[in-house]
Amino acid sequence: MKNKAEYYSQQYNARAMIPDHPYIFTRWLKDSAQARRTQAALFDLAYGEASGERLDFFPTHRSDAPLLVFIHGGWWRSLDKSDFSFIAPAYTRAGFNVALTNYTLAPEASIAEIVLQQLRALAWLYRNAEKYDFDPGRIVVAGHSAGAHLAAMTMAAVWPAFGADLPADLVKGGILLSGVYDLEPVRHADFVNIDLKLREEDIAVLSPCRMPQSHPAPFVTAFGGLESEEFRRQTGLMVDAWKASHVADIALPEANHLTICDAFGTIGHPLHAAAVKLIQEVTATP
Template identity: 75%
Template sequence: MQNPGEYYSRQYNARAAIPDHPYIFTRWVKESAHARRTNAALLDIAYGEASGERLDFFPANRGGAPLLVFIHGGWWRSLDKSDFSFVAGNYVRAGFNVALTNYTLAPAAPIAEIVRQQLRALAWLYRHAEQYDFDAQRIVVAGHSAGAHLAAMMMAARWPLLEPDLPADLVKGGILMSGIFDLEPVRHADFVNADLKLDAEDAGALSPAWMPQAHPAPFITAVGGLESDEFKRQNALIAERWKENHRSDVPLPGTNHLTICDAFAQSGHPLFEASIGLLSPPPADA
């Protein structure tokens, strides 16, 4: 019988499966630096007290536009919002505001605290919509990998229980890319759980696949055709568990766990266009 730790480590170690991942990360850093030079941006805005509780805001060139909130991945323990500035440009050019959130990385913070930080980030953005001139009634959350887990947790959040001034439908849509929605296998993946320190209780309490959506917000899913069976299973799982509001799964043949972010950022790509569809206000007679 195959050792579950070895199996899950192989299935979830996406970097090991992508030989050119150092090149991809380097390219992202360069493209992100260019995005910050060529777009208006408000950087490192504090949404909380911890040093990791910061966000970057890329404003649209029109007032009252919807807001796309992007949560980065990296197994909750690596990468930074600044590595993903490149995703903002084409959404801004299409007329949307973009916020990219950070969080305290594991092991300095457990996943439960990282979730709480993202709750604070979304609540902060909702309360500051007038100041930053975006439509508080059109907030869509997107996430990649561990960030997709956090985005799904935002879709499962019961906002009025967090603070009474927050609406149940604070999140109007979701874009879940190559996410982890059932954390039970992750605690068997030694390469990452050495930092996360998940136990069975944590895995159950922090798995959005085993929670209902708190509000019927539409969402799309996507996973790369070159990704592992487990990432594909996770993607199908959330689509099935929340099927009443699942709008579409965007097929991505030839895409891996990292280049899915390039697809998300690329104007005209089916994933970009599906994301724009979630951000666009519904017709007046809808």
């Protein structure tokens, strides 16, 4: 039996399990550059004062449409919103606005600080809905890996405590992809905790699966069939914790920890179809 640190480092080091990950990242960069050249968009909108507090906004073709907010992963310490622009066209064509958020990367920022930045981003979007012509009453969050953790944290947030003008149900639904929802194992994964510096006392307040939802927003989950047992277990923890709001888990037998993002951004893929269905259902006008 491997010791705890060795086991968790092996289980959570997704890039080490994907030999062609450099090729995947290069393809994302190429496809994202193409999306930015061909789609109407506003880049690097400041939602806060820190240099990392920026977001990109891709409008859809219709006025007053829902908003999908996508939060990128990278273990809270790498990647950028611009790496994921390729996701936007599949949703703007479906009639949704798309915002992709950045945050200050670890170790410059702690996970607690990054969570607050994402709350700030969503609050800023809600307050600026009229300016960017979307419906503030129809916001859905999505996230991948560390971004799924952050998306879940926005679903656990007590929004009126963060701002008196913010509704309790600011987030109407969620799409959680290959997330990490209990941070206790991450504390023992040396390859990443060298930057995150998680301590025992951080775990309960930063693990969404240990918290109640602040309101019953429906959500879907997915993880790749080629991912480690720990990523599978993490999704199970989130589903069990918020089972009353869990709509579906989408089977992706051929996907790994990275190609799940390709599935999410591909029109006609079952994951994209499930995401569109969720957004339509939770943002349907009465």
